[in-house]
Amino acid sequence: MDRDLTPAQIVQWLDRHVIGQDNAKRAVAIALRNRYRRRKASFDIRSEIYPSNLIMMGPTGIGKTEIARRLANLTGAPFVKVEATKYTETGYVGRDVESMVRSLVRHAVNIEAEIAAKEREGQVRDAVNIKLAEALRKTGYDSITSSEIIRMIDKGLLDDTEIELILPEQMAHMEILPLIPGGGFDNPAGENLKKLMQKMVGSRRKRKNLTVKEARERLQDEEMRRLLEGSDHISRGLWLAQEEGIIFIDEIDKIIGFSESKGPEVSRMGVQRDLLPIVEGCTVQTRYGPVNTDHILFIAAGAFHGSSPSDLIPELQGRFPMRVELDPLSEQDLFRILTEPENSLLKQYSALLEADGVKLKLYRKAALEVARVANYLNEETEDIGARRLRPVLSYLLDEQLFGAPDLVQGNVNITGAMASSILLDLADRREDGNYIL
Numbered sequence: 001m002d003r004d005l006t007p008a009q010i011v012q013w014l015d016r017h018v019i020g021q022d023n024a025k026r027a028v029a030i031a032l033r034n035r036y037r038r039r040k041a042s043f044d045i046r047s048e049i050y051p052s053n054l055i056m057m058g059p060t061g062i063g064k065t066e067i068a069r070r071l072a073n074l075t076g077a078p079f080v081k082v083e084a085t086k087y088t089e090t091g092y093v094g095r096d097v098e099s100m101v102r103s104l105v106r107h108a109v110n111i112e113a114e115i116a117a118k119e120r121e122g123q124v125r126d127a128v129n130i131k132l133a134e135a136l137r138k139t140g141y142d143s144i145t146s147s148e149i150i151r152m153i154d155k156g157l158l159d160d161t162e163i164e165l166i167l168p169e170q171m172a173h174m175e176i177l178p179l180i181p182g183g184g185f186d187n188p189a190g191e192n193l194k195k196l197m198q199k200m201v202g203s204r205r206k207r208k209n210l211t212v213k214e215a216r217e218r219l220q221d222e223e224m225r226r227l228l229e230g231s232d233h234i235s236r237g238l239w240l241a242q243e244e245g246i247i248f249i250d251e252i253d254k255i256i257g258f259s260e261s262k263g264p265e266v267s268r269m270g271v272q273r274d275l276l277p278i279v280e281g282c283t284v285q286t287r288y289g290p291v292n293t294d295h296i297l298f299i300a301a302g303a304f305h306g307s308s309p310s311d312l313i314p315e316l317q318g319r320f321p322m323r324v325e326l327d328p329l330s331e332q333d334l335f336r337i338l339t340e341p342e343n344s345l346l347k348q349y350s351a352l353l354e355a356d357g358v359k360l361k362l363y364r365k366a367a368l369e370v371a372r373v374a375n376y377l378n379e380e381t382e383d384i385g386a387r388r389l390r391p392v393l394s395y396l397l398d399e400q401l402f403g404a405p406d407l408v409q410g411n412v413n414i415t416g417a418m419a420s421s422i423l424l425d426l427a428d429r430r431e432d433g434n435y436i437l
């Protein structure tokens with residue numbers, strides 16, 4: 001996690017997981033780096049520089065979502081990935097588009113809270129030790145000095161000793177509250193409700209017998225919460241979301257409506273219209289406070305099968321000035337996707353079988369054969385991109401996947417010739433539906 005990666009470093013990281021799609025990787029890398037550049041720019045020009053919102057387009061199963069998934073772990077920036085199809089127009093039952101900004105803020109506040117918590121770990125430990133020592137002195141450890149007791153606590157020597165503590169009562173009913181209409185605690189109204197409940201329940205305290213070990217956990221939580229109350233992680237989180245947040249909107253092509261008719265079409269157009277102010281820049285109320293969306297980076301993706309970004313309402317198109325097209329996958333790409341990425345499908349299946357004591361070795365020629373058949377099926381039936389690899393590989397390994405550990409054990413080597421003879425059957429049976437998605 002590094003906030004200041006150069007474009008080349010971003011692409012290098014993506015290369016470990018995503019095969020090909022150089023244009024998309026470049027475009028994303030530039031958009032990310034531009035945020036860093038903006039932060040470094042002088043104050044007066046900074047507010048004028050808007051993010052290079054981007055649409056990734058290309059057929060199904062070729063790595064659009066995969067790129068987003070990998071980006072999420074890459075930068076320390078708050079990042080959320082949402083699906084456009086999850087939203088409904090304001091006024092209709094469902095999730096409103098503003099909730100994507102609220103999730104982003106929640107994520108950003110969590111990032112800052114974690115940093116703040118890390119900084120306070122020592123402080124918390126000291127405070128908890130003092131409280132534990134006090135409680136221990138009341139239960140018979142009154143002849144030794146406090147520092148001696150603390151030393152013993154720290155070493156874990158007293159972990160099983162029982163002590164008595166007065167603790168706030170835990171709130172058993174909090175879990176059901178998010179079900180209350182209005183989206184639970186994510187909005188300011190829900191937050192107020194929660195605070196009210198906490199006041200009602202939280203002021204009750206109870207005497208409890210616990211071991212030192214259990215008490216330490218409870219006290220740590222309490223102490224950390226107390227310390228974080230005075231910290232500025234919330235305002236930092238708001239700032240972080242505002243300045244560095246990234247929202248990835250997947251399946252954007254699914255909210256294209258082709259007519260002004262009733263039903264889902266209307267709602268889709270409505271979702272597009274609701275998105276406008278958010279992408280353009282507006283203020284959204286969150287449980288932590290208002291956040292401005294001017295500088296949040298939006299990356300959208302869609303297959304645009306039978307449609308194009310120009311079918312989005314014009315105002316929304318204008319807010320995604322950058323377009324990048326991803327390439328369809330060749331047989332060679334499929335082979336590389338099967339074998340090269342850090343946790344490639346082949347490595348995943350080997351790990352699965354290894355759990356049952358089968359050591360799988362798939363020869364290069366066999367992997368090429370999987371790619372060839374996958375490509376053939378994509379051409380002959382429906383092109384589902386790299387998603388085709390999984391059914392083909394499962395078919396090839398069916399005997400081992402079913403047989404391990406009862407019938408198949410130890411080393412299994414699959415050669416090119418074996419792969420072709422097994423997969424020939426699959427290619428022939430392509431009409432029978434079982435392995436054809």
Ligand SMILES: Nc1ncnc2c1ncn2[C@@H]1O[C@H](COP(=O)(O)OP(=O)(O)OP(=O)(O)O)[C@@H](O)[C@H]1O
Pocket residue numbers: 017018019020021058059060061062063064065066067302303337341385386387
């Ligand atoms: N270029 C690629 N490199 C590595 N893996 C890939 C690539 N393309 C696809 N995959 C694999 O195929 C799966 C499906 O890809 P992905 O989810 O990115 O499809 P998509 O382009 O978002 O398609 P859709 O438009 O249907 O959402 C991924 O989980 C990934 O494992």
Ligand SMILES: [Mg+2]
Pocket residue numbers: 064065066250251
């Ligand atoms: Mg996708």
